[in-house]
Amino acid sequence: MVKITLTDNSVVEYENGVTAAQVASDISEGLARNVLAAKVDGETWDSNRSINRDCKLQLLTWNDDDGKATMWHSSAHLMAEALEALYPGTKFGIGPAIENGFYYDVDFGDHSFSSDDFKKIEEKMLDLAREKNDYQRQDISKKDAIDYFKKKGDEYKLELLEDLEDGSITFYSQGNFTDLCRGPHIPTTAAIKAIKLLKVAGAYWRGDEKNKQLTRIYGITFPKQKELTEYLEMLELAKERDHRKIGKELELFTFSEKVGMGLPLWLPRGTLLRNRLENFLRKAQREGGYEEVITPHIGHKDLYVTSGHYEKYGEDSFRPILTPNEGEEFMLKPMNCPHHCEIYKSKPRSYKDLPVRMAEFGTVYRYEQSGELHGLIRVRSFTVDDAHIFCRQDQVKEEFLKVIDLIAYVFKALDFKEYTAQISLRDSENKEKYMGDDENWDKAERAIIEAAEEKGLNTVVEIGEAAFYGPKLDFMVKDAIGRKWQLGTIQVDYNLPERFELEYKGSDNKMHRPVMIHRAPFGSMERFIAILIEHCGGRFPLWLTPDQIAILPISDKYNDYGNNVLKLLNNYDICGFVDERSEKTGRKIRDAEQKKIPFMIIVGGKEEDKNTISVRKHGEGDLGSFTIDSFVELINKELNNN
RNA sequence: GCCGAUGUAGCUCAGGGGUAGAGCACUUCCUUGGUAAGGAAGAGGUCAGGGGUUCAAUUCCCCUCAUCGGCUCCA
The missing domain is CATH 3.30.980.10 (Threonyl-trna Synthetase; Chain A, domain 2)
Known part of the structure; x- marks a missing residue:
């Protein structure tokens, strides 16, 4: 006899050699029909395979992922x-x-x-x-x-x-x-x-x-x-939400064969959107004690030889640029961190100065093979919302906590409700693969795990997935139609401080090596915006939308009034345009709806006389008559809902 | 880079060995309007680029380029 524990913890006894299918048919005929396989002590089995031992049994149907x-x-x-x-x-x-x-x-x-x-x-x-x-x-x-x-x-x-x-x-x-x-x-x-x-x-x-x-x-x-x-x-x-399609329809970005494949051209509306995103993060970073820097788009080849990127990723970079007279070799920058290390080194640092949090929206260039380019998701030039935190080993956890907060704040603001954090640790069997000493790795790994725990993140731990230079924490978000994307990342780095010989003077009056933390909540602006487009299907949060309002005069006679309204609303940072075409209102509304503009403002004689506006909301319809002030209030209410 | 598909007007696409078509967008004119397409006319193309077969190629064949779907890689 074998004792079989079912998922509801009830125990049933059977002869040796019983099958999951037989167990199922004893429960119900319907279940028996639907059983595709079974889990025996956690291992997936054929439903008609003989069971010859006591075990836990889970019947799998189409409703189970394993089924x-x-x-x-x-x-x-x-x-x-x-x-x-x-x-x-x-x-x-x-x-x-x-x-x-x-x-x-x-x-x-x-x-x-x-x-x-x-x-x-x-x-x-x-x-x-x-x-x-x-x-x-x-x-x-x-x-x-x-x-x-x-x-x-x-x-x-x-x-x-x-x-x-x-x-x-x-x-x-x-x-x-x-x-x-x-x-x-x-x-x-x-x-x-x-x-x-x-x-x-x-x-x-x-x-x-x-x-x-x-x-x-x-x-x-x-x-x-x-x-x-x-x-x-x-x-x-999903096809309807394709960021390439929506990007074209909403005139956010384009590509040109002449400029080169994988090199996005940001159109005015896309630039507006991107600038808003950047400024949003800038503000949050300023509050979080980051200092913004700007570094050039090229750097001496030796910079990347020092950083190790040349050796490891030289193949994936564009070929060096030679200066005609001096024969110096420059590379299009594939990473911002080497430049930031040099900024760190620009003056002596004391332990009291740390952490130094250096942020840059740094555009980098990487040679991606032609077949791998994909819209804004895989490109050859992109801007990283990069920052490098130079800190003491004892500050790693604290900094992780802060970065996790920042990333959670960003996700919330952009309506990414579901996300998990993947903690990538080293494979302790193969320690020689990794840079940095044992003790620091242990400390850093513990700091990450504790930080994630304290923040109550939904985490998965992956052993052996760490980079050679340090452990990391990656954020995976689920979008509105259930697809998963890897977005933000936080990575500890013991390698670059060593290679660049970064130092600070400790309280003991001796020189010490700082720890570097790379982090990017968005990852790359291009990729992030692509994912955001697909997440919201082009209906961006109000605060991000390039055009928040479209002012639709009933006829040419009211274009002036429309423009006055626009000016007034501009004062409240509400942006948009006046549709001055000689088209009927129905037509203007249709076009504005298709452009997914959140609010349409219809103005005609009635409005001009009473100094009001008529408001229509995207996807919902007529909201009735408003004064400028009451409309601004409505907008602010919408903005604060986030 | 590799495998497969695709490339016709600004966009979405039809067509097909005898030098091209629709809808939308655009321009002009008419219309001056009240919550998802007002009307008319016009302009637009080396049919991705190059080579070959043919009396004739946008159509068939080859090459190149780009795009799409994957593979691979991702600091």
Whole structure:
């Protein structure tokens, strides 16, 4: 007999060899139908695998992330079966489940594959799914496994087998397809009811550029057609929010082939938005004791040799610029920190001066390969809301607390409600990989963990994810449609102070090395604004919107009055424009609505006579008549809601 | 950089071996209006660039460039 503890902590007894499926059918028929897999003591299992020990059992359905992952993994196998049927001789790499669906890396040999082939494969997959074939697990010896794939001529699977231990190798089969696979899988292909292949891409075997490039086919499946339709609608929604589309529509930024790819040109409205964001942070930083500095866009190559960036990231920087006469080499700056280190060194520092918090909206240039550029998210020139805090080791925690506060403040102001903090520590097994002495690392890591705890952050700790120069804390935000983005970052650095020989005089009258903390709440202005655009779908918070109001005179006769109103509102820092076109009011309203302008102010004879304005709110409609003062009050109320 | 797709008017897109089309935007004129498109006329293109096949290429082929989706990388 085995004792099985269910998720509600009830314990049920079964014969040895019972399966999760049987347990489910004893609970309810409906549950039994929906079980895709099970978790046995935290490990995902096939629902039809025999249980021979006391354990905790969790039944997984489509409502569980692990249930979805299991189905998608099984879907990858189903796709492989379809591919093998349609393109005999296809060789298979790996085919895992991913966050939204699955992919399979395959080698079609000479066949060149494109998305035109999707339909055929989807249909084949549906046919195969309707066969209701079971996924069957089979233990196999390493030798037999090797023989199988030798016979099949699949060198990728053979390579994977090399790393596996005899005795722990399993095959999974469904229909006519057998694959090397750890599992688990859903019980039968019948659960897969809706199938969509999404994209095709090249992917290097084992992610290594030196290896052969395989064809990666992405897809997603659902137990109901309706869910697929909803998913596709969600993708459309995301497309509507694409910052490149909205950036064009709202005239925020543009790119020009002539200027160069990946080099954004900020249009007046985008510049307004960006300046508002920068000024918002400037103000918060001033209050937080930061001092702003400005450094040049190029720096001597030796600066980056000293910092180590040249050696480590030289390939990812633009080539040095030579001066014609002196033959000096300058680099477009890929980082602000070396410049800031030199500012630190510009005068002797005492322990009483620390921390020194040096901020700069510093534009940097990095050589990103052409294929990686993406709107404002991946560019070759971008501005970091950079700051470097030079402090004593005993101040690290305090500074972390302050930076966490600053970042939380920024996120709140921009309506990013959900975020988590990832703490990246070093791998204590491989200490030689890291710069800085043991004691300081321990202190810094403890300081970060404690700071995050004290601030009640929702944290994940990642061992071995620290940079070689220090531990870090990264903030991941969730946007309005559930996508996750890495934004702010705080990083401790023991490397640069050493390389630049930064010092301060301690209370003991001896020289000491400061600790450096890099931090950027936004990361880069470009990337952040892109994410912000997608987060709010172009409907920015009122305080950020380039045009907060559009003044719409009923006819040309009232343009003057409209302009007077604009001037009055400008006095209250309310910005916008007068739509002086000879268009009807309906038209002007429509255009202003489409530009997502928060408030429309309609002025005509009635308003001019009574010295009032008519206000219409974006997305809501007519708010009625206001005096300038009462409208300013309304705006202020809106602003304070944040 | 690599794999795949795409490139036609300022924008969104249709078309197709016989030198190009729509809607919106733009210009001019008419209209002077009250809460999501007033009307008319006009102007706009070396069909991304270069080469090839052809009597003829924007259309077919090759190369280059850019864009999009991925891979890889991310101080």
